[in-house]
Amino acid sequence: MKQARASKPELPAEFDPDRLQSAVIDFVRFPLIIGVLFVHNYLGYAASLPVSTICGNFFSQTLGSLTIPAFFFISGFLFFLHTDNFDSGAYRKKLQSRAKTLLIPYLFWNILSLTVCSFAHHLPKAVHFFSEPDCNAWTGRYLLQALWALPGDGPSVFNYPYAYQFWFIRDLMVMVVLTPIIYFLVKKCRIRIVALLGILWFSDWWQRYLPWLAGHGLGIEVLFFFTTGAWFAVNRRNFIEDCGKAAKWAFVLYPPVAIADVLTKLPGPGEDPVHLPFLHYSGILLGIVASFALAAHLLKTGKARVNTFLASASFFVFAVHEPLFLTNLRTGIFAVFQPKSDVTLTAVYFLLVMMVAVASLGLYWLLRRYLPRFTRIITGGR
Secondary structure: OOOOOOOOOOOOOOOOHHHHHHHHHHHHHHHHHHHHHHHHOOOOOOOOOHHHHHHHHHHHHHHHHHHHHHHHHHHHHHHHOOOOOOOHHHHHHHHHHHHHHHHHHHHHHHHHHHHHHHHHOOOOOOHHHOOOOOHHHOOHHHHHHHOOOOOOOOOOOOOOOOOHHHHHHHHHHHHHHOHHHHHHHHHHHOHHHHHHHHHHHHHOHHHHHOHHHHHOOOOHHHHHHHHHHHHHHHOOOOHHHHHHHHHHHHHHHHHHHHHHHHHHOOOOOOOOOOOOHHHHHHHHHHHHHHHHHHHHHHHHOOOOOOOHHHHHHHHHHHHHHHHHHHHHHHHHHHHHHOOOOHHHHHHHHHHHHHHHHHHHHHHHHHHHHHOHHHHHHHOOOO
């Protein structure tokens, strides 16, 4: 993810539109990353555990679903921001820049995860925390797949690299390669290309009929939101101002839509959760608009400010939380304490996110203090 330079810690009550836009991007980064932690900490449905199920559904499946689309939108917007002439020279510079901010961190964290797992397989007490096959059985083909898309079961299963959250960076790198096509379509087709991709996303057509592409780096979610962000940047539109115009409707409509999305997914005894794509995707669009508008309001009124440390640490928290922290910590807690009651599982659900966030931030602070150059490399210069 290309990151804008972090804003100053204290921001005045009044902003020019461009400064406010930049400040909002910096401000929302860390909350969105916390949302990613909730997504990956999802414990599943259990009709007999209503509190745990509702909390997990709301924070992981409803609020959490805003995070990745918002990041894709921001990435597309920042890629084309201040790009007046997207010719071959500009494209080459962008590729060189993204090699540092995306490719190098992508390779580092996946290789690190593979190395840690390989080491753990030689420790009798640690091997139980890893579900992957014994490293002695790893083939060259497996290692190559681990750096892009490990095979799943069935034609519609989404495929991930070894450090599975880096599917986001993988898909983002595909978008970067395709940016000349995206730029051409945005310039020639204008809003129509955004509308077409939005229809494909809403209908789940891409996932149903092009599952291989969707699972190997060319999903409709990234196409739609990255292109939408590109459309705003290419057309020099301030998305914070546009979100502000729609904020009243977003604030009014998002809560009932989010509640309905949660309620329709609650399973009854012996029933499966209901999936209503139109309701869920409408909530994502409304939630993103409401989130950007709320962030802008808090910053403009002085009720919040950009924390430069949290903004700069966001990518590191994203990179380190899995599979090194969250899954192993959760496995250990459940093995030792064996939480079973509704209240206990709910407490563990929130506690895990807090523990991983604090541990990741502490590690980032230490690395940035004592190994600043190394830290910049593994976080893409952020």
